[in-house]
């Protein structure tokens with residue numbers, strides 16, 4: 001548990017703005033601010049104002065000189081973000097007045113808050129669970145409207161409720177087993193098939209959550225995507241088209257792009273971290289061959305490959321090299337320059353080359369054809385097309401790891417049941433699964449991990 005300090009931090013970004021807010025939380029917050037605040041209405045006393053009200057007045061230094069004209073909002077525990085007394089001071093948004101008010105607050109005994117400490121208080125004081133605390137950060141950092149929507153779902157506790165329900169059901173299975181162990185005379189043993197069926201139902205729900213977690217992570221972090229293809233197929237043109245700006249150099253000379261260019265963009269709601277690469281071919285020189293090596297590395301690391309082919313050239317030897325590199329990867333094949341009349345490749349022929357792993361679509365990077373089709377194809381390839389809208393989506397690697405553990409323990413329980421092992425073995429597996437689920441909402445996580453999660457936050461949140 002955190003030592004009972006009075007913490008303070010700037011809640012808004014430091015810089016010139018209309019308003020800047022300094023937030024205090026902890027016992028004595030109201031008293032501290034009252035000691036440096038003169039209400040404009042002399043009959044008012046900050047110590048006596050109703051909770052959750054705003055008072056106009058001045059912050060004054062020890063000499064009684066006015067530092068800033070402010071609005072002060074007093075919020076009494078426990079109906080606050082941190083569940084402690086909270087005071088927010090809304091200053092005029094200049095750098096100097098805010099700094100002076102902050103200095104005064106620190107001088108009067110508050111200490112500067114650590115990153116995410118207000119949210120950590122909210123977690124430690126039971127106002128929100130860990131998944132909800134993470135959602136606060138995700139909402140701040142959301143890169144796409146879908147990412148923000150997921151963060152909101154998580155923030156309002158939808159995920160926590162789903163996880164809670166699953167844990168209750170695991171508890172029920174566990175309770176039955178424990179009753180059979182403790183009171184063998186009084187409790188009828190559950191038939192093996194029935195026990196297996198109950199676990200299989202839970203396993204299915206965990207699988208669904210895991211599927212959703214892959215998508216949830218993509219929405220939070222962006223899908224690592226790479227553009228590959230032989231020189232001159234239009235990779236850089238596609239990047240520029242998707243970005244809506246002339247980011248990468250485009251010429252009709254093959255070998256224009258020599259180094260990786262990475263950009264973040266949102267395509268029909270899907271956030272992509274997209275890398276444009278040097279065209280892949282039998283290299284013409286050292287710089288180009290280094291560029292091609294980097295392109296291959298980027299391809300290795302990508303979650304998704306967008307492989308471009310030029311419909312006007314037919315499938316060339318360089319294209320065969322690109323096709324070879326696609327083995328074992330997920331991606332979409334793009335037949336580019338579909339606006340030109342002299343077509344040498346049609347989707348059907350291409351599909352025979354790549355198999356049904358890769359959807360094949362015709363586009364024109366130059367004219368912007370096929371964006372919607374590309375977005376749909378990406379969603380299908382990453383398996384998002386099959387996830388129902390209302391499915392809960394977990395968003396972090398940490399969640400995914402915990403779910404994998406739950407899945408693993410349930411499999412182990414099924415093996416134990418099938419092998420007629422003593423009930424104690426099954427009970428241990430189910431208990432482990434229950435506990436791994438608790439990690440997601442922060443009930444069964446070591447303190448260091450919790451601290452590292454909050455250290456990602458900005459100061460003042």
Ligand SMILES: Nc1nc2c(ncn2[C@@H]2O[C@H](COP(=O)(O)OP(=O)(O)OP(=O)(O)O)[C@@H](O)[C@H]2O)c(=O)[nH]1
Nearest residue numbers: 231232233234235236237255256257279364365366
């Ligand atoms: N007609 C037509 N021309 C295109 C299209 N896409 C690209 N081009 C042209 O093809 C040429 C090469 O485009 P780039 O985007 O530079 O190709 P790249 O794949 O990045 O090439 P490298 O960087 O050399 O590997 C340029 O002249 C583009 O204008 C398209 O969809 N239709």
Ligand SMILES: [Mg+2]
Nearest residue numbers: 235236256257
């Ligand atoms: Mg290029």
